[in-house]
Structure formats: C-alpha cells, structure tokens
Amino acid sequence: MKHLKISSKLLVVLAVSLSLFLSACTASEKENKRDQIRIAEVTRSIFYAPQYVAIEKGYFKQAGIDIDLKTTWGGDKTMTALLSNGADIALVGSETSIYVNSQGTNDPILNFAQLTETDGTFLVSRKSLKNFSWSQLKGKTFLGQRKGGMPQMAGEYSLKKHGIDPHKDVTLLQNIDFANIANAFASGTGDFVQLFEPQASMFEQKGIGHVVASFGKESGKLPYTSYMAKESFLKSHGDVLQRYTKALYKAQQFVESHSAEETAKLIAPYFEDTSVTLIEKVVQRYKEQHSYAKTPLLQEEAWNNLQRIMKSAKELDHPAPYKQYVNTTFAQNAIK
Template sequence: MFNHLQERGANCQDPGNRLPRAGVAAPAPAHYFDVHPRDRRIPVAITLIENFRAVFYAPFYAAFVLGAYAAEGVEGDQRPSSGPAETAKALLTGGGDVVWGGPMRVLVAGDADPDCGLVSFCEIVERDPFFILGRGPAPGGGFGGIMDKKVATVREVPTPWMCFQDDLRRAGLDPDALDRIPDRSMGENADALAAGEVDAVQVFQPLAENLIEEAGARIWYTAAERGLTSYTVFSTTRAFMAREPDSLLRMTRAMYRTQKWIAAHSAEDFAECISGYFPDMPPEALARSLDRYLKLGIWNRTPILKREGFDRLRAACISGGLIREGIPYEVAVDMRFAETALREDPDSM
C-alpha cells in the first residue's frame, strides 16, 4: 500500500538530469576570499551528487527549477548516488564535486579519519524532518508513554534513530528498552501500522501525511520540535574548496536566493515548482507535505549552519554509538561562503 511512497533513490529520473546551463549573470560583487573572483558571465562546471529523492530535500529541487544555479553562472551534472552510505565515498574518490546530504556523513568519515577532508559549507535543512506516528491518540507521559509500545524505526539511514534514541536518553529513558523493530523499510512499516501490526512508526513526508489521511494515524512526536539539529547540507572536500572557492560561493548564493523564494511563497506554489520531481505524487499530497514542513520551520532561511544544530547532531551520534567523538564544528564546517552570501545579500529568485 505504502511502499510506492518511499524515496525513489538512484533509479529516479528527474525533469532534467543536468543543471540548467548558465545564462548571462551580473558581474560578481566583491567578496572576501584570497582568490580573484571569476566573471559570473563565464560558467563554471560542478558535478552535484543527489543523496536520494525525498520531500524534505525540496529546496534542492526548487533551485534547479527556478534557475538559481544558472543565474549564478553554474552549470554541471546532477548525478544520483548509488546509495546514501556511498555518497561520502563518492566525494572522496572523485565521483563528484559537491553532495547534498546529512552532515552525519561528514561526522562518520571524520571519526574514522580526522584528515579525511570532508567539509560542509551550506545548510538547508536545520530541523529533523521525521515523525513518530501511532494508532490512536498519543499515550500520556511523554516519551515514557511510548516505551511500552511496539515502534518500527527507520532502517534506510541511521540519523533518524540516532536522534530519537538521544531524545529518549535526555528524557532519562533507556532506548535499548524500547520494543523496537529496526530492520524494515519505511514503506513496510507504514503498511504494518495501517494493518495494526505495530503501535507506532518513524517516518518522513509524504508517508506521514498519507498515514494520517488514509489510515487515521496520529502524530505522537514531531522531531522538528526538538530544536535545531543540522540535517542536510552541501558538502565537498577541502581540496575542491581550495581549488574552486568561487564555484562554491556561487552555489551558496544560488541556494540562498532559493531560500528567499521559499520564504516568500506558499506551499501550493512550492509544490507546483517541484512537482516534476515527484510525478507519482498527487499535487495536493505534495502541497500538504510541504505545508507541514514549512510550518515546522525545518528549512533554514539562510545558508548558515549554526553550531547549536551541529553539536546536537554530533551528540546524538556519539550517544547512539555511531561515532566515538566525531570531529568538531571548526573542522567539519566552513561558513565563509555562507557568510559572504549574507553580506552580498543577492535578490530572491
């Protein structure tokens, strides 16, 4: 029933498998790097790796459709990753220049090798986009009321469980005591909830919206309400950053201009903009999914990755045993391009 609503991954064909070719843009304003900025009328090529297809990645798709990259003189290939776990490896082995995905991958790579050279430079998703949905009203007692329920958690990627188990620990609870099903897909879990085989599931949009509409599920916990938890960023290698700083500034400016557009438009406008990336999803369902995310404020309004959000994610990955210590904000994050974009204050798309 719900399997078709899972992320489409590497097999998804998007409306255009290449970034729009660059048009003529205004000359670059002065900025603050120790390089001479190239004329933005001269396009630069970037290979951008898509982690997987998901509604909470909507700003990335909007940037393509709105022509934000072209406006900044960026052209290049948009390539699907062979899988979320392979994305960081693709960057390190030259399979791409920039990836959008979780800073968790930078933390994991840096934990294994502090000199790996991966770095995040522009944040887009600053709050956790997952939910715990259950059958019937949420149990009393906060997280304590969930502990005696059978809960199916996300298998596809580790960050949702890392964050939720950390929430439980901070509430004084033992996540190992949770009656948890960890090894089924979100689509399978959604079907299980609809069939009454589990009490609650951990899912993102549009599965959450569809379970509410079609199966009468209730939201028991909205992870975005935890506060800042850095979830999705642009990342690259230190080597590429040193070689192509102006290209990364252009990408950051393009995303900032897209963020401004999103802040000024409705969920319906947003859904119409990116609908080509979700051809199997009814427009109304896409708009509802985006509207809930907009109201929760999961998308950053600027490219700045705040230390608070990074530290919360890092702490969750440590408490869950995904990493030992990780790498600090100063090593994993470089905000020079985001800070410059804010100073330059480009127009909205």
C-alpha cells in the first residue's frame, strides 16, 4: 500500500509537470506563430530591390511574417492570382487596379503601399549618339512595350512631350511579346528600343545598344509599381498589413541610406545570372533618378500624374479618384 501511495504521488507530480510543460509549449507556439503573406510579383526585377532587401535583412520575419513570393510574369496573370485568391498581395503597376475596378466589383482592389515612383525603362539606341535629341527618333523604327501597360504609356507620354507623335512620326512596333523584345532588337530589329534594366546596361556592355534617355526622368513621379490587395483582405488582415508595410519602409530606408554596392550584394541571390557588379550599376542608376520610393506612401499628386499619362494614351475612360483607389492608412502609420 505504501508503494501504491508513493506511485500515486509520483503520478500527480508527473501530471502537474506535464501540464506545465504543455502550457509552456503552447505559450512558445503562440509567441513564435507567424503570419504568412503570399505575394505575386509581376516580374523579377532589380527595380524591386527594396522588396528583396526586406526579405534578406529579415525585416518581415522580425514583424512576425513569413513571405511566400512568386513571380507571375505579367500583369494579367498577377491580377488573376489576386482575384482568384491565389495570392494575398499583388506587386504590379497601379494602372491594373484601375482596369480591374472599372469593370465593376463588390470587392475593389486597393493600392496600399508604393514600391517604385518612376518608370523603370530606358531608351536604347542601336547607334552611339553623343548629342542625342528626341527628334532623332522621327522616321525611325521604335520597339515599344505592350499596349495599355505602364511602360508603353510612359514611353508615349515622353515622346509626345518632345513633339513626337508615336503613331505617326515613328514606326511603332508593339507586336512582339515582352520576353522577346530585347532579343528582337539584338537580332537587328528596330533603331530604338524601350528596355528595363539590367537588359539596357547589358546591351551597353556588349555594344549592342546605347542608353540615350530615361523614360523615368521624362514621365515624372508616378506610382509605377505598388502593392495592392482586395478591400476585404485589408479589413480582415489590417494588423498583418500594418506590420508588413512597416517592414517594407525599413527596407526602403536601407536602400536610400546605403550604397548601391551593399544593396547589390544583398539582392544578388535573386539574380543568379547577373553579376554583382552589373546589379550595383543598375541599383545606382535607379537611385540617381529616384526610382525607388523612399516611403510606402502613395501621394495624390503622383496618382494624378498616372491618370494624365493614361488619359494621354487613351487608356482612361473615366476618372479614378485617389481616395477610391488608394488606402494610405498603413503607409502613414508606418512612417510615423
């Protein structure tokens, strides 16, 4: 009987110990629980450097967020992923939210954080032009971007700014897929081409072409690439998105305050086929023309410039009011 009593006491002690252990595990699990955010990025680009910095520096993890990043290669596919709940957030041109919402929806797409604030393309000439002037495009063949996309609209806006009608004064080619534009130019098609980095700098290195102008500088400040989500997601995941935007802001400040070399080394794993030296050159070029947004706050003036450019390209049928398309709450709180 004495042995039985000792065993009973031991069982009680073990039960209490087990209870405390399970409680500690539960508390630890709650403390270490992370929220997952699925991001669909429209392309993989050095243009999006702050995003990769936020991941590599652990800013999202510090905010209790795990990032599931997928490259969806194209605005249509990116928005399809968002609308079909295949992604929580889309990183894509702000104009896509206007296209989608204009079709009518009970759950509108809202822009809540800005990543880039200028166009990211450059005008590349086949010939070296020491004293370039925009008038030199007249009568030439120009490989543009997809109709209705922000690169093409910014490109057309820039040409018009310099007195060139893109549909009359140049032979405008828009029948080549985005992925094949650079190859088409390299194989001899066109006198001028509109390219993103690092392709523009690569062509310079190889002697295929020469960067003669920046469409980012010409078209001015605009919400070129932003993070957007369904209104319902913003309401149901407000706390997560606030932490997300704060982490993004930290990365934007890092890119702004650190050298192009430091940023290039951080984001190099995302561009395995590109040398760190070239990445650094591209980052520096984007920094110099202020393409990387310093904060996630999408300004109304920039939004209105976006509408002007879309209207000039005849891609905006009705006004897209800033307050109906942009939620500034998370950005404003992040930068306080």
